[in-house]
Amino acid sequence: MDAFVTVQNLKKKFGELVAVDNLNFEVFAGEIFGFLGPNGAGKSTTLNILTGLLACDQGEITVAGLDLAHDARRIKALIGIVPQDVAVFESLTARENVAYYAGLYGLAGARLKAAVAEALAFVGLAEHAKQRAGKMSGGMKRRLNIACGIAHNPKLIVLDEPTVGVDAQSREHIMGSIRTLRDRGATIIYTSHYMPEVQEICDRIAIIDHGKLVGSGTEEELLEVVTDIKTVTEQLRAPNATQLEQALAKLSVLPDVRHVALDEDASLLRIDVALGLDDITPLLAVLLEQGIRTEAINSEAPDLETTFLALTGRELR
Numbered sequence: 292m293d294a295f296v297t298v299q300n301l302k303k304k305f306g307e308l309v310a311v312d313n314l315n316f317e318v319f320a321g322e323i324f325g326f327l328g329p330n331g332a333g334k335s336t337t338l339n340i341l342t343g344l345l346a347c348d349q350g351e352i353t354v355a356g357l358d359l360a361h362d363a364r365r366i367k368a369l370i371g372i373v374p375q376d377v378a379v380f381e382s383l384t385a386r387e388n389v390a391y392y393a394g395l396y397g398l399a400g401a402r403l404k405a406a407v408a409e410a411l412a413f414v415g416l417a418e419h420a421k422q423r424a425g426k427m428s429g430g431m432k433r434r435l436n437i438a439c440g441i442a443h444n445p446k447l448i449v450l451d452e453p454t455v456g457v458d459a460q461s462r463e464h465i466m467g468s469i470r471t472l473r474d475r476g477a478t479i480i481y482t483s484h485y486m487p488e489v490q491e492i493c494d495r496i497a498i499i500d501h502g503k504l505v506g507s508g509t510e511e512e513l514l515e516v517v518t519d520i521k522t523v524t525e526q527l528r529a530p531n532a533t534q535l536e537q538a539l540a541k542l543s544v545l546p547d548v549r550h551v552a553l554d555e556d557a558s559l560l561r562i563d564v565a566l567g568l569d570d571i572t573p574l575l576a577v578l579l580e581q582g583i584r585t586e587a588i589n590s591e592a593p594d595l596e597t598t599f600l601a602l603t604g605r606e607l608r
Contacts, residue, residue: 295320295447295478296341301350303336303502310336311347312502323469323479325493329603333502334482338449341480343367354447368396371445375452375482377436381425385416388424389438396443410442413471415464430461437468441477448472449480454488466492486596496595500603513598514566520549523571525560525578526587532557534581541577548574 296318303311311333318324328334339345341352343363352359354366379388389407398406411417414434419427424435433453441448450469454462469492473479483489489496490510497507506513527535535557543551547565554561562574571590578585 292319292322294318295355296480297351297353298337298341299351301337301340301352302348303333303340303345304348310502311340314350314499314502314504316497316504316507318478318480319495320478321473321476322494323473323481323492325489325496326480326482326499327489327496327599328499332500332603334499335451336502337499338451338480338482342370342372342449368443369446371440371443371448373437373440373448373450373453375455377432379424379432379435379439382423384421384423385411385427385435385438386420388435389442392439393442398443406442406444410438413441414438414468428458428461430457430464433457433461433465434468437465441472445477447478447480451482452484453481454483454485486594486599490595498599498602505602506598510595513595513602520563521566521568521590523562523564523574524589525562525574525585527558527560527578528584528586530557530583534583538577538581538583541581542574545573545577 294317298314298316301311301314302309314333314337326334326338336345340347341354341359343359343366355369357366357369359366380391383391386407389410390403393403393406393410408417408420411420414437416431416434416438419431424432427435433455437450437453440450453469454465457465466488469479469481481489481493493510495507495509496513498505498513530538535553539551539553542548542562547568548562549565550561550563552561553559564571564574571588575585575588
């Protein structure tokens with residue numbers, strides 16, 4: 292895939308604090324790219340540099356083949372920013388808010404009117420165009436925030452915690468809207484503190500800590516950095532000792548089985564298997580052949596939260 296955004300050897304210091312430390316990553320055209328890190332990791336600094344709000348000390352950034360150092364104005368015209376803190380004027384209506392932000396990008400007249408109407412319809416606020424932002428619910432303000440950031444049809448959209456504090460219905464609408472933006476051809480950089488949301492929507496993910504990239508790739512690729520196994524646990528029903536010994540011996544030599552262990556009372560069987568193993572039928576077949584019955588089965592695969600903690604040692608807050 293072609294890179295729409297490239298960040299190379301990016302560095303930024305604030306006094307003695309190294310906020311971004313030789314950071315490198317790529318965002319492919321037409322993908323939703325998760326950009327994660329614990330508090331103080333350098334996410335905001337990196338995004339502020341990328342969007343032209345802050346100068347870097349060293350490094351190169353290109354967007355759509357344009358060099359940020361020489362084409363900052365053209366790059367800014369390609370970017371839509373949806374900040375974590377809702378940036379709407381509460382005394383203005385929804386239509387007036389979107390028109391204000393779209394106007395900053397040079398839209399005017401009939402073109403501006405059409406863009407505002409389309410953006411409000413896109414986020415489900417067409418019927419609330421005349422409502423003042425101050426009278427809207429938190430979820431509606433979040434959607435209005437998105438409309439303000441996309442009305443000028445940006446090619447790169449930076450979404451910073453777009454679902455913070457919203458109700459479930461608004462969250463689903465926002466998530467669906469983000470997918471639609473991607474499907475229409477936009478490239479999206481997405482930050483969130485909510486791991487299930489990242490797993491649900493992001494095509495690839497980068498994790499940074501202390502200003503450095505500590506992991507990047509698809510969710511599956513990141514999991515493989517941390518571990519190559521998952522654990523299947525089986526609650527056994529009064530197994531016969533001889534049958535159980537024979538079953539353990541057969542299980543231990545099956546392809547994709549890494550380790551087999553029993554708890555002290557021989558009622559819980561733990562089988563470590565290859566991370567990519569989806570079919571556990573052969574495991575169950577061995578137990579059935581030995582006349583061993585199970586009461587419950589559980590597969591404990593590592594998730595993105597596990598990976599994040601392993602790579603950074605800190606929770607995502």
